[in-house]
Amino acid sequence: MNTVYDAIIIGGGIVGISIAYHLALDGAKTLLFDRRDVGKATDAAAGVIGPYTAPSSIGYGLDALFDLGVKAAEYYLTLSEELDLDSNTYDRCGVLKVAVSEDEIQQLEEQKSLFLKRKEQIGDLSFPSSHEAKELFPPLAPIKGAIYTSKAARVDGRRFSHILYQSAEKHRLTVKSLGVESLIIESGKVRGVVANGDNFYAEKVAIAGGAWSRAFEQQLGISIPVEPQRAQIVHLSLPHVKTANWPILVTFRVYYILSWPDGRLVVGATKESGSGFNPHTTVAGIQEILGETLRVAPQLKDARLLEVRVGLRPMTPDLLPVLGRVPELENLYLATGHGYSGLLLGPYSGKLVAQMMLDRQPETDLAAFDVTRFSS
Numbered sequence: 528m529n530t531v532y533d534a535i536i537i538g539g540g541i542v543g544i545s546i547a548y549h550l551a552l553d554g555a556k557t558l559l560f561d562r563r564d565v566g567k568a569t570d571a572a573a574g575v576i577g578p579y580t581a582p583s584s585i586g587y588g589l590d591a592l593f594d595l596g597v598k599a600a601e602y603y604l605t606l607s608e609e610l611d612l613d614s615n616t617y618d619r620c621g622v623l624k625v626a627v628s629e630d631e632i633q634q635l636e637e638q639k640s641l642f643l644k645r646k647e648q649i650g651d652l653s654f655p656s657s658h659e660a661k662e663l664f665p666p667l668a669p670i671k672g673a674i675y676t677s678k679a680a681r682v683d684g685r686r687f688s689h690i691l692y693q694s695a696e697k698h699r700l701t702v703k704s705l706g707v708e709s710l711i712i713e714s715g716k717v718r719g720v721v722a723n724g725d726n727f728y729a730e731k732v733a734i735a736g737g738a739w740s741r742a743f744e745q746q747l748g749i750s751i752p753v754e755p756q757r758a759q760i761v762h763l764s765l766p767h768v769k770t771a772n773w774p775i776l777v778t779f780r781v782y783y784i785l786s787w788p789d790g791r792l793v794v795g796a797t798k799e800s801g802s803g804f805n806p807h808t809t810v811a812g813i814q815e816i817l818g819e820t821l822r823v824a825p826q827l828k829d830a831r832l833l834e835v836r837v838g839l840r841p842m843t844p845d846l847l848p849v850l851g852r853v854p855e856l857e858n859l860y861l862a863t864g865h866g867y868s869g870l871l872l873g874p875y876s877g878k879l880v881a882q883m884m885l886d887r888q889p890e891t892d893l894a895a896f897d898v899t900r901f902s903s
């Protein structure tokens with residue numbers, strides 16, 4: 528007799544493992560499939576946590592996304608306590624947004640007024656001078672203006688996902704490193720999935736396949752317009768420098784430098800729409816990132832080059848994730864399209880989708896993220 532799981536999750540990036548974590552800890556017998564594609568976004572991601580870090584051009588002008596981002600950032604504090612995360616995995620380090628050149632000043636001003644409107648959600652907000660900004664982030668070039676808020680945090684996506692895996696596996700999670708080929712659908716209900724030619728059965732199924740989620744479109748007869756966007760990111764090292772208290776540095780050309788206590792700096796990232804499923808590094812991509820690094824922080828010219836990572840962001844046309852039940856199939860759920868902010872949103876999205884899969888009302892309304900928005 529085949530085992531019937533309470534839930535099957537397709538995809539084991541930050542989104543899939545977060546759903547599985549919440550289900551397994553609630554007692555649901557859960558099976559997670561992860562094909563571990565090269566280009567898995569979670570493994571390449573920088574780790575910037577906070578909607579206060581991103582300009583509206585990458586989606587945070589949209590109220591629904593900003594509000595979800597604020598709750599998701601707060602939820603990290605809960606998880607940090609629950610999982611006893613150390614400062615090499617998660618820490619609140621603040622964010623410093625700087626205008627280095629004249630062409631960034633207008634965006635700085637726009638962002639200031641947006642932030643002042645949302646001050647209640649953002650909390651502390653200050654506008655450091657060039658001198659004060661350099662005290663916060665010593666390698667910084669002279670700047671035209673800055674915004675600082677202390678609430679933003681950094682997370683190491685790989686370490687954090689690994690901790691979620693370990694914790695969920697102590698409860699009721701089983702993991703298989705296999706690709707799901709198709710869904711088993713009978714009489715308007717999903718019964719399970721086919722992987723490696725075998726059938727696996729479950730009461731509920733969730734698709735959290737990141738940039739690869741579209742593969743199920745045809746079988747479902749619905750549009751899931753998630754496209755891969757290649758992102759390259761460079762890791763540098765300043766071996767003898769105390770970087771633990773440096774805030775995340777963000778420019779209005781939408782690049783960032785995120786520092787870890789061991790002197791590792793993560794600088795990125797490219798936004799290569801139309802890349803397809805080609806997660807390789809390029810000369811132009813690396814030049815773009817390093818050029819921006821030296822424009823903003825010329826004193827990093829002697830930093831050591833450690834590695835270049837590359838991932839495929841799962842992008843939707845409107846920059847909002849896809850979260851919720853698939854219409855006409857009462858037991859199939861989607862959790863994908865987290866684009867630029869999957870590390871930020873993923874744990875909270877996972878919690879909300881798990882609540883739905885456990886037949887509970889999600890604590891945050893997900894109407895804005897429903898897949899039916901693409902059907903008209």
Ligand SMILES: Cc1cc2nc3c(=O)[nH]c(=O)nc-3n(C[C@H](O)[C@H](O)[C@H](O)COP(=O)(O)OP(=O)(O)OC[C@H]3O[C@@H](n4cnc5c(N)ncnc54)[C@H](O)[C@@H]3O)c2cc1C
Pocket residue numbers: 537538539540541542543560561562563564566567568569570571572573574575576705706707708735736737738739740742757758759760795796836837838839840841862863864865866867868869870871872873
């Ligand atoms: C360079 C870079 C920097 C980033 N920086 C940040 C940041 O600072 N902050 C932030 O919030 N976000 C950031 N992001 C975005 C974030 O990484 C993504 O939004 C997030 O990781 C997406 O998670 P996911 O679980 O949906 O997808 P992924 O992490 O890509 O995981 C999807 C998994 O599903 C598996 N899969 C797919 N189809 C199947 C199948 N049929 N069967 C089995 N397995 C399957 C894949 O193999 C893969 O392992 C960054 C992304 C990149 C690439």
